[in-house]
Amino acid sequence: MEPTQVAENLIPNQQSLAPDLEDPEDRRDESPDSSDTVILSLFPCTPDAVNPEADASASSLQGSFLKHSTTLTNRQRGNEVSALPATLDSLSIHQLAAQGELSQLKDHLRKGDNLVNKPDERGFTPLIWASAFGEIETVRFLLDWGADPHILAKERESALSLASMGGYTDIVRLLLDRDVDINIYDWNGGTPLLYAVRGNHVKCVEALLVQQVMESHILKLFQGTLGPADPE
16 A cells, blocks of 8 residues: 555544544534623513512502602702602603693693692792703793793702703703892802803803803993993
8 A cells, every 4th residue: 555545544533533632622612602602682572471469569669669659859959769650640840841831831830820830839830940950941831921030949949940950051041031130049149150060061151151241231321330421
């Protein structure tokens, strides 16, 4: 037998032995680790069958630890809303204003003329709540309906100060067009301009500064402190 034929006969045997010589740890590295694998599903998986009695007891236990909805939390203090899910029919006029539910809000306002400026337990009116949460269409509607933008809450919060705090420049301009006091301060000594600066809301700061310059210039004109006009 020729040497070349012997070499060709040995090659398949070496190839067949190659898989047996592989390190088991190498195979383990190639295969994905089930403990580190995360399966993402675009659609919700079918839930397993549950015991209705156990589910009802668990839901009742969970509900006992949840706070019931009273009023929206004071935005100025950074509190979060903690409430059970509620239907729109069960929400107050202040909650509807804060959430921008115009259709339901209009239905509430038609029930009485004095509801547009009705304060809650903190003295917040629907306009203050809508301004605090940036609901510009609700703010515009309430102003057209006759809401008073000058009303202060129990701690002297105003619609302008809360809108400035949130950086809602369009709402700030709407309120400034209604001649609100730009220098109004609350019990913390904060003014709309201070809250806008603190929140780094550049557009709000610009709008408030322009308004201050205009008011200062107009005040000087009325007080006659400007220099006399040059003679012709």
